Amino acid sequence: MRSDRGRKAGGGSKDFGAGLKYSSRRENMNGFEEGVEFLPVNNAKKVEKRGPRRWVILVAVLVSFLLLSLMAGLLVWHFQYRNVRVQKVFNGYLRVTNENFLDAYENSNSSEFKSLANKVKEALMVMYSEIPVLGPYHKRSAVTAFSEGSVIAYYWSEFSIPQHLTEEVERAMAVERVVTLPPRARSLKSFVLTSVVAFPTDPRMLQRTQDNSCSFALHARGGELTRFATPGFPDSPYPAHARCQWVLRGDADSVLSLTFRSFDVAPCDEQGSDLVTVYDTLSPMEPHAVVRLCGTYAPSYNLTFLSSQNVLLVTLITNTDRRHPGFEATFFQLPKMSSCGGSLSEAQGMFSSPFFPGHYPPNINCTWNIKVPNNRNVKVRFNFFYLVDPNLPLGACPKDYVEINGEKYCGEKPQFVVSSNSSKITVRFHSDQSYTDTGFLAEYLSYDSNDPCPGMFMCNTGRCIRKDLRCDGWADCTDHSDEIYCRCNATNQFMCKNKFCKPLFWVCDTVNDCGDNSDEEGCSCLAGNFKCSNGKCLPQSQQCDGKDNCGDGSDEASCESVNVVSCTKHTYRCHNGLCLSKGNPECDGEKDCSDGSDEKDCDCGLRSFTRQARVVGGTNADEGEWPWQVSLHALGQGHLCGASLISPNWLVSAAHCFMDDVNFKYSDPTMWTAFLGLLDQSKRSASGVQEHKLKRIITHPFFNDFTFDYDMALLELKKPAEYSTVVRPICLPDTSHVFPAGKAIWVTGWGHTQDGGTAAVILQKGEIRIINQTTCEGLMPQQITPRMMCVGFLSGGVDSCQGDSGGPLSSVEADGRIFQAGVVSWGEGCAQRNKPGVYTRLTVLRDWIKEQTGV
Numbered sequence: 001m002r003s004d005r006g007r008k009a010g011g012g013s014k015d016f017g018a019g020l021k022y023s024s025r026r027e028n029m030n031g032f033e034e035g036v037e038f039l040p041v042n043n044a045k046k047v048e049k050r051g052p053r054r055w056v057i058l059v060a061v062l063v064s065f066l067l068l069s070l071m072a073g074l075l076v077w078h079f080q081y082r083n084v085r086v087q088k089v090f091n092g093y094l095r096v097t098n099e100n101f102l103d104a105y106e107n108s109n110s111s112e113f114k115s116l117a118n119k120v121k122e123a124l125m126v127m128y129s130e131i132p133v134l135g136p137y138h139k140r141s142a143v144t145a146f147s148e149g150s151v152i153a154y155y156w157s158e159f160s161i162p163q164h165l166t167e168e169v170e171r172a173m174a175v176e177r178v179v180t181l182p183p184r185a186r187s188l189k190s191f192v193l194t195s196v197v198a199f200p201t202d203p204r205m206l207q208r209t210q211d212n213s214c215s216f217a218l219h220a221r222g223g224e225l226t227r228f229a230t231p232g233f234p235d236s237p238y239p240a241h242a243r244c245q246w247v248l249r250g251d252a253d254s255v256l257s258l259t260f261r262s263f264d265v266a267p268c269d270e271q272g273s274d275l276v277t278v279y280d281t282l283s284p285m286e287p288h289a290v291v292r293l294c295g296t297y298a299p300s301y302n303l304t305f306l307s308s309q310n311v312l313l314v315t316l317i318t319n320t321d322r323r324h325p326g327f328e329a330t331f332f333q334l335p336k337m338s339s340c341g342g343s344l345s346e347a348q349g350m351f352s353s354p355f356f357p358g359h360y361p362p363n364i365n366c367t368w369n370i371k372v373p374n375n376r377n378v379k380v381r382f383n384f385f386y387l388v389d390p391n392l393p394l395g396a397c398p399k400d401y402v403e404i405n406g407e408k409y410c411g412e413k414p415q416f417v418v419s420s421n422s423s424k425i426t427v428r429f430h431s432d433q434s435y436t437d438t439g440f441l442a443e444y445l446s447y448d449s450n451d452p453c454p455g456m457f458m459c460n461t462g463r464c465i466r467k468d469l470r471c472d473g474w475a476d477c478t479d480h481s482d483e484i485y486c487r488c489n490a491t492n493q494f495m496c497k498n499k500f501c502k503p504l505f506w507v508c509d510t511v512n513d514c515g516d517n518s519d520e521e522g523c524s525c526l527a528g529n530f531k532c533s534n535g536k537c538l539p540q541s542q543q544c545d546g547k548d549n550c551g552d553g554s555d556e557a558s559c560e561s562v563n564v565v566s567c568t569k570h571t572y573r574c575h576n577g578l579c580l581s582k583g584n585p586e587c588d589g590e591k592d593c594s595d596g597s598d599e600k601d602c603d604c605g606l607r608s609f610t611r612q613a614r615v616v617g618g619t620n621a622d623e624g625e626w627p628w629q630v631s632l633h634a635l636g637q638g639h640l641c642g643a644s645l646i647s648p649n650w651l652v653s654a655a656h657c658f659m660d661d662v663n664f665k666y667s668d669p670t671m672w673t674a675f676l677g678l679l680d681q682s683k684r685s686a687s688g689v690q691e692h693k694l695k696r697i698i699t700h701p702f703f704n705d706f707t708f709d710y711d712m713a714l715l716e717l718k719k720p721a722e723y724s725t726v727v728r729p730i731c732l733p734d735t736s737h738v739f740p741a742g743k744a745i746w747v748t749g750w751g752h753t754q755d756g757g758t759a760a761v762i763l764q765k766g767e768i769r770i771i772n773q774t775t776c777e778g779l780m781p782q783q784i785t786p787r788m789m790c791v792g793f794l795s796g797g798v799d800s801c802q803g804d805s806g807g808p809l810s811s812v813e814a815d816g817r818i819f820q821a822g823v824v825s826w827g828e829g830c831a832q833r834n835k836p837g838v839y840t841r842l843t844v845l846r847d848w849i850k851e852q853t854g855v
Helices: 054-082 111-129 163-174 773-779 843-853
Strands: 085-096 138-148 151-162 177-181 191-201 215-219 226-229 243-249 254-264 275-279 289-293 304-306 311-317 326-335 341-344 348-352 364-371 377-387 401-404 407-409 411-413 416-419 424-431 439-447 493-495 501-503 529-531 537-539 629-634 638-645 650-653 672-676 690-699 713-717 744-749 764-770 788-792 808-812 818-826 837-841
Touching: 085 111, 085 163, 111 138, 111 151, 111 177, 111 191, 151 163, 151 191, 163 191, 215 226, 243 254, 254 311, 311 326, 364 377, 377 401, 377 407, 377 424, 407 416, 424 439, 629 650, 638 818, 650 818, 672 713, 713 843, 744 818, 773 788, 788 818, 837 843
Parallel strands: 215 243, 341 364
Antiparallel strands: 085 151, 085 191, 138 151, 177 191, 226 326, 243 311, 254 304, 254 326, 275 289, 275 311, 348 439, 364 424, 377 411, 377 416, 377 439, 401 407, 401 424, 493 501, 529 537, 629 638, 629 672, 638 650, 650 713, 672 690, 690 713, 744 764, 744 808, 764 788, 788 837, 808 818, 818 837
């Protein structure tokens, strides 16, 4: 449906000479011609009177022309532009205060609906006629729905407005008004409307009575789930260039809980993607939009939304021809909350925003009055805090917020603490009428004001941490207060310019550990030189000259132009034998090789679900987020190791997983089962999960079971895997591919969640960073080989652990494509400080993989 941009007012061209007559008859004065004077007879000489100079005449003509042009321009602007009309559609609602809701009002074809709708339209016309900026331009109005309270009417009004009045009209429509229609007879009551308000909307949302093919009305029954989906879901795509809407209702005094179980529409982009919007009313008004959704979400993503009353409106506007299945959703009704908040009087306890971890409802206010024993103080610790509005800058809290001690908190925050200097504290939570979020989970604690953190160090935020974490070079307090005013140990610490102390071996490791880059400042080359990735300095003129002057290819890796260069171990070789200066050219969406071989075999490293879920309370992975992750089960022992899918027939894992012992022959492929597309170990028979037997196991011939050098194995499946939304291969990097130090990278697996703990049931994910190889070798002398790489955080906290062995290191590269950088191999403990995980470097063994598998 195309929007009407309006018609230009005014007709054709104007005849500015209309009504003026011109006569060709010459006029004489006293018989003489104008401008000629005759001298007396006694004067023998006839003199002609001089007229004005020629330049004066030219200036006069030019000024006259400019004045005429200006007048013509003003007239054209007045008739053609000032009066140009634009079509504006306003969606709104109003309350009929002296009417009671009837079930018949839910049916727009009932006589009761039509009768009340006509009264509302008449009242709107009366109101508009009394407002000068609205009345002359009102074209029509329509009532689209009614709901309880006493009766709420949802309507739209269409105007044809002079362009220069647009903002004034929008302001007038946004003012809440009251309208009263007098009774037509003495026996009738007056018709009173309150809270009449409307806002501009997309003209495509204008309901056309002649097209209801994608318009649905649903009513929740009891506590039962009601399902609805886009037309054709999941077997065929939703209609292109269409407008769909779902009117959702519940009983009076209830609220609705809406959950999108599956969501896959066209990707979000600036050109205008397909858009799903949920409104907390039955009119598509932007100030009442709860959420806007586009793109693809994993099934495990939190897409549950609550209403503030017994209605919701779901709309879908499609702008593209892309073929996507759409969405499937369910909703049910809940009793409306009678109150929100309460009094808490225990020594400690928990509280949260309503319906946490689901999205809290719009338009609510909650107050918690907390009081602990009189001889104690109270503090509130927010363990999870998500109050984000997509239309607001960070730091501004005019809409949704938590207020404590007169200060407002909003946005997305790490764990933080707010304290009181007494035994009482009041927490207020406010949600406005629009966008909602997950909310918060908090606990309150009582403490002795003389010793708020017994035996521990207290951050300025109020958080308590172990004393040995003070001045250790790592910010354990979110405000860095544990690392302020420290005295660095000259033997093994470096003092940054910002006064933080950092381990001495981090200096000049190409990673900005201080935060102000002072640990890397004395490490750069002199002016006019280029620093290679290996630390070598070269004249700037040698960068991007087509030659590998660094010896590691880094001087040619990031040049604007891609050149054919001499082949080395650091250059990418095309299938035609030519080598490129460009670093990591494979599968980056650009054809760099003349034969196109760098973009062949690129059906890998892409996942169906592109959004990273914000999971409350852990690091659970989403369904389909890591579709190449494999779980390997040994007969009678369950999950033991991980692996990655690299083709329909082949997996990559760690060789040490298949070392035989006295009681079990782990090298026997018949002892293993591979589960693909698995998320939850307790649901191995779930839809989408594939169970495969192994045909053979190939461990690297140089694998050393003492040093774990060459720790890699290839597993061939008995039957090919079938690709799906949750089963896809990861890309293998070329031998020249560079994964630089400091790069963020992901490790995944079902291993132990802590050293000595128990294995995870849900697939876990953790973001870690590649550690400089020199630093790695310094941390574990005589243990690191060129086939190994250190990845993690030297502060500990995130790491792979027992049971993760064989799983992939997933690195997000160009265009969102993911390459496997390594294989989980070994480590000293799990997530310990200065003990990062050690991984088999895949690029070094890439040729061996190709020799064995052809991949």
